[in-house]
Amino acid sequence: MNDVNYVLLGRRIRILRKYRKLTQEQLAEVVGLSIQHLSNAENARTKLGFPKIKSIADSLDVSLDELAGDGMKHRQIRPEIAALFRE
Template sequence: MNNINYVNLGKKIKSTRKERGYTQEKLAEICDISTGFLGHIERGTRKLSLDTLFCIATVLNVSIDYLLIDSANKSDNFLEQMDSVARSLNPSAYNSFRKTVKILAEHIDEM
């Protein structure tokens, strides 16, 4: 069974690549694939290996889940909002943020 929507995956890769300031050429070079193949990935006309997906996610500094999860409205996705906030913090603030969220999650039933 094939449940991956490669068109949506490709759109997510393309938009994230552009947000991060990478050209197709640079991302393809880093992930050791051709620019043409990356173009096919972004259009959803070719399937990519797990290794290639992992490389793209790593270079773009996002999780594989982020690339695979289809969301109709980015601003309504709580986890994406939290991820965006966390990525904007310096390392010290990020650690405090992460610890705070963890503590809240552990005690959510008490609230």
């Protein structure tokens, strides 16, 4: 996970969280983060470790590639998820 683009990761977390109709408070509680830490992650002001990124991906029902990777290049991203990121 050394090549994670934290700006892109944060943007994707926010997009998917809103798509799943979750508040920051709800997602933070599920993954064991404070609301402030999740907010900072969504705004690329903090870096999340692999276990938290995996927990967020699981909670948002997406793969790690869809959330943090470059799945779009490798066609490993579901079309409905890719459409969210293009909007």
